Amino acid sequence: MPPPCSIRFSLCPVVGARFSASHPGRATDSGGRFYRRADKPHRTVVTGIGAENARRVANAMMVGSYTICIASGFAGALKPEHAIGSILVAEAVQQIGKAKTVQSSRNLVSEAQRDGAFRAKMFLTSDSVVRTANEKAKLAPFADAVDMESFAILSCAREHALAAVAIRVISDTTKRNMPIFLDTIVDEMGRVKIGGLVRKVVSHPIQLPALIRLGRDSRTAAQALAHFLEAYIKKLSFFTHGWFPEGEGLAEVAAR
Numbered sequence: 322m323p324p325p326c327s328i329r330f331s332l333c334p335v336v337g338a339r340f341s342a343s344h345p346g347r348a349t350d351s352g353g354r355f356y357r358r359a360d361k362p363h364r365t366v367v368t369g370i371g372a373e374n375a376r377r378v379a380n381a382m383m384v385g386s387y388t389i390c391i392a393s394g395f396a397g398a399l400k401p402e403h404a405i406g407s408i409l410v411a412e413a414v415q416q417i418g419k420a421k422t423v424q425s426s427r428n429l430v431s432e433a434q435r436d437g438a439f440r441a442k443m444f445l446t447s448d449s450v451v452r453t454a455n456e457k458a459k460l461a462p463f464a465d466a467v468d469m470e471s472f473a474i475l476s477c478a479r480e481h482a483l484a485a486v487a488i489r490v491i492s493d494t495t496k497r498n499m500p501i502f503l504d505t506i507v508d509e510m511g512r513v514k515i516g517g518l519v520r521k522v523v524s525h526p527i528q529l530p531a532l533i534r535l536g537r538d539s540r541t542a543a544q545a546l547a548h549f550l551e552a553y554i555k556k557l558s559f560f561t562h563g564w565f566p567e568g569e570g571l572a573e574v575a576a577r
Contacts, residue, residue, distance in 0.1 A: 372416075372446065375470035379477040389429065389484050389557060392474035393550060395542055396444065396466040396489035397451050397499075403439070403491045405538045406545035409466050410434060411444040411487040416472045417460070423475040429486035429557075436553050441465035444487055446472035452499040466491065488553075490546035492539050499535065 366382050375392075383390070396409065403409065410433035415422045422443070434440045443464040451457055451467050460467055471487040478485035493499060 371469050372448065372473040375473040376477060379474045380480075383477055383481040383483060387483060389426075389486075390474065390478040391429075391486055391488060391550070391554070392471045392478075393488045393546060394468060394470060394490075395492040395539070395546075396468040397457060398466055398491045398494045399445070399457050399461045399463075400465050401495050403465065403494070405491055405494060406541050407491045408433075408438040408545060408549045409441045409444075409489050409491065410438040411441045411465075411471070411489070413442065414444045414446060414471045414475050414487050415464070416446045417448070417467075423472060423479055425475065425486040426484040429484060432556065433486065433488055433553060436549065436556070438488060438549070439465070444468060444471050444489065446470065450499060454496050454498055457495050461495070488546075488550070490542045490549070492542035493535070497534075498531070 366378055379390075398404075398407070410430050411425055412427075412430055413422045413424045430440065441464070445460055445464040445467045447467050447469055450469070451460065457467070466489055468489055471489070475485050475487060
């Protein structure tokens with residue numbers, strides 16, 4: 322039986338390390354980074370930031386024989402009840418400025434909810450970083466969280482007739498502003514550009530506390546997401562394959 326396919330994005334290497342162990346992954350022709358382990362029934366692809374990267378990499382990967390797509394990564398909270406590290410699963414996703422919505426698989430949403438994820442009616446996908454508390458407040462009536470890739474990935478999954486779900490972890494809350502130069506200090510794969518970071522801190526020292534907080538919150542969020550996905554994917558593997566990787570049983574997964 323073909324393996325589940327997990328297509329995800331992360332700003333922090335913690336999630337990648339959790340799934341790939343000592344395996345650094347390999348670059349794909351479409352620009353993403355592909356992780357595969359013989360002892361795991363899933364494949365992981367880091368698409369990079371934004372809809373264009375996500376769509377290009379997802380389309381290239383979905384030609385394979387997969388059964389499930391999980392679009393996961395960081396998101397900004399649009400509701401005050403969602404704290405750093407909260408796991409949310411969306412019933413549907415929508416691109417900001419467009420009327421079209423794409424539904425997640427109802428069964429995959431229900432399984433994530435059973436594992437403790439908050440069931441959100443909607444995620445919004447933005448073309449740019451939603452940085453300020455004021456911007457988040459304007460979007461709050463329409464969704465629980467905002468990201469930059471879920472709509473593109475679920476749209477691709479729909480075109481390939483692949484069951485898909487959007488699962489996100491909150492990495493910044495409604496009341497906090499992101500650093501003003503965030504988009505200039507990370508590359509398209511979400512890696513921090515050290516030279517750019519140093520220059521920006523020197524020229525904007527007042528932003529240093531916000532950067533430190535962002536780093537701490539991102540690591541907390543990444544660890545929470547990795548922990549959730551590890552158990553969730555193992556459970557899906559049991560449903561689709563009838564076995565758990567690495568000889569783990571249902572009780573061990575349920576206890577996570």
